[in-house]
Amino acid sequence: MDGAVTTGGPGVLDRWFRITERGSAVATEVRGGVVTFFAMAYIVVLNPLILGTTADRTGEVLGTSRVAAVTALAAGVMTVLFGVVARLPFGIATGLGINSLVAVTLVAGEGLTWAEAMGLVVIDGVVIVVLALTGFREAVFSSIPDSLKSAIGVGIGLFIAMIGLVDAGFVRRVPDAAHTTVPVALGTDGSITSWPTVVFALGLLICGVLVARKVRAGLFIGIVATTVLAVVVEALTHAGPSVVDGEARPGGWNLSVPGLPDSLGGVPDLSLVGAVDLVGAVTHLGALSAALLVFTLVLANFFDAMGTMTALGRQARVMDERGELPGLRTALVVEGAGAVVGGAVSSSSNTVFVDSAAGIGDGARTGLANVVTGVLFLLAMFLTPLYEVVPIEAAAPVLVVVGSLMMAQVADIDFRDPGTALPAFLTIVVMPFTYSIANGIGVGFITHVVVAVALGRGRSVHPLLYVVAALFVVYFAVDPIMGAVRS
Numbered sequence: 001m002d003g004a005v006t007t008g009g010p011g012v013l014d015r016w017f018r019i020t021e022r023g024s025a026v027a028t029e030v031r032g033g034v035v036t037f038f039a040m041a042y043i044v045v046l047n048p049l050i051l052g053t054t055a056d057r058t059g060e061v062l063g064t065s066r067v068a069a070v071t072a073l074a075a076g077v078m079t080v081l082f083g084v085v086a087r088l089p090f091g092i093a094t095g096l097g098i099n100s101l102v103a104v105t106l107v108a109g110e111g112l113t114w115a116e117a118m119g120l121v122v123i124d125g126v127v128i129v130v131l132a133l134t135g136f137r138e139a140v141f142s143s144i145p146d147s148l149k150s151a152i153g154v155g156i157g158l159f160i161a162m163i164g165l166v167d168a169g170f171v172r173r174v175p176d177a178a179h180t181t182v183p184v185a186l187g188t189d190g191s192i193t194s195w196p197t198v199v200f201a202l203g204l205l206i207c208g209v210l211v212a213r214k215v216r217a218g219l220f221i222g223i224v225a226t227t228v229l230a231v232v233v234e235a236l237t238h239a240g241p242s243v244v245d246g247e248a249r250p251g252g253w254n255l256s257v258p259g260l261p262d263s264l265g266g267v268p269d270l271s272l273v274g275a276v277d278l279v280g281a282v283t284h285l286g287a288l289s290a291a292l293l294v295f296t297l298v299l300a301n302f303f304d305a306m307g308t309m310t311a312l313g314r315q316a317r318v319m320d321e322r323g324e325l326p327g328l329r330t331a332l333v334v335e336g337a338g339a340v341v342g343g344a345v346s347s348s349s350n351t352v353f354v355d356s357a358a359g360i361g362d363g364a365r366t367g368l369a370n371v372v373t374g375v376l377f378l379l380a381m382f383l384t385p386l387y388e389v390v391p392i393e394a395a396a397p398v399l400v401v402v403g404s405l406m407m408a409q410v411a412d413i414d415f416r417d418p419g420t421a422l423p424a425f426l427t428i429v430v431m432p433f434t435y436s437i438a439n440g441i442g443v444g445f446i447t448h449v450v451v452a453v454a455l456g457r458g459r460s461v462h463p464l465l466y467v468v469a470a471l472f473v474v475y476f477a478v479d480p481i482m483g484a485v486r487s
Helices: 010-017 024-042 044-052 066-085 094-108 116-131 137-145 146-165 196-213 218-237 280-285 287-316 328-344 354-361 367-380 392-412 416-435 437-454 463-476 478-486
Strands: 090-092 171-173 185-188 351-352
Touching: 010 024, 010 354, 010 367, 024 354, 024 367, 024 392, 044 066, 044 090, 044 094, 066 090, 066 328, 066 351, 066 367, 090 094, 090 328, 090 392, 094 116, 094 351, 116 280, 116 328, 137 287, 137 328, 137 463, 146 171, 146 287, 146 354, 146 392, 146 416, 146 437, 146 463, 171 287, 171 328, 185 196, 196 218, 196 392, 280 287, 287 328, 287 351, 287 354, 287 463, 287 478, 328 351, 354 367, 354 392, 367 392, 437 463, 463 478
Parallel strands: none
Antiparallel strands: 090 351, 171 185
């Protein structure tokens, strides 16, 4: 096994993080933490583009530099906290689905100020923490049948692979997709036409070969090698960024352009910390409308994290004999606190990141890896130019390779059973097709309940799943419900 255990009695660090118990080593955990950071680091660049460029009803724009600083701050604090308390290698950062919901729905659509929107995120986090403390989250977690747990893992594997392919430009949306039956295609016009995408393809082969040959630290070596290749390619081709002055350039690098940095860093602007209004949304929208928005946030947070933790726990092989995570309730409470912290610093809700699968794939098994990842995020507040050397095209191959490894769980699903096949299949395919873990889980739960009742197996379904399925029906119909409330 990767990372042999040293002889002698385990020290305090080893005992706390259960390094020896989980068959790992300190060096393996450090390396896995670094890999997870590079797989997640894009959020410090992407989140500011989503939250930092939209004006609220007062005209306030958060600004990309301020959002980048608080994004790294929240990710660093929560990832370290989760590692130390939950002792699992699951990195935490701003959730992509939630931040888009905050920017597009709450601020641009509902007319909330940024402080009011972040106030709803904090309330969402408080609700999540209370549900975890009371044991409700844990009970729902335990009520999920094994077939759906496996399907969630497979679906997330396909989801992160899709993220890697799209972020690298290997798969692109077809222009004017409304007038064609093909919504996405290979590269541009069915061909790989950009140097960044070529770098991704070569990086994918490098990572794939290293993992296939079981090379120790294969994914980490793959990221480093692909980054060096990217720097050389950029120096020779001058491909530049994918967006210049608001104009798209399909041949450019997404998010960050690889190259030697001009500086080492600077002092971060943390002025957004504490800029929260907890009651403004209720005053502006009314109690019922605000409550529906909080409900949407809670349900998305609740099941995004649950699905991700299930998949990562299985991949890391840390589940107990009952198929549950050790210290599950504690992990769910700390994860829920990520929404409170994220809202309080205006980075949006923080949650367990599926990209942690990259570090797990490279051997991470304990919370020590999380501590390494979190410290790197905190350093990233000051050293942005250094981590931006690694383009998303160098990290994306890891997501695709890890996605392929997570597909192994499909063997645990009995597709010959009609009561299992459709719910599992829909769970798997809806996640990548809708870019949402929560959507896949919701569709799977609803289908599982309906099919079980139709087959006369209604009593075999845990009562909580009936409740959750009903909540998801409301979740999927929240827009018409909001319309009916206001009419």
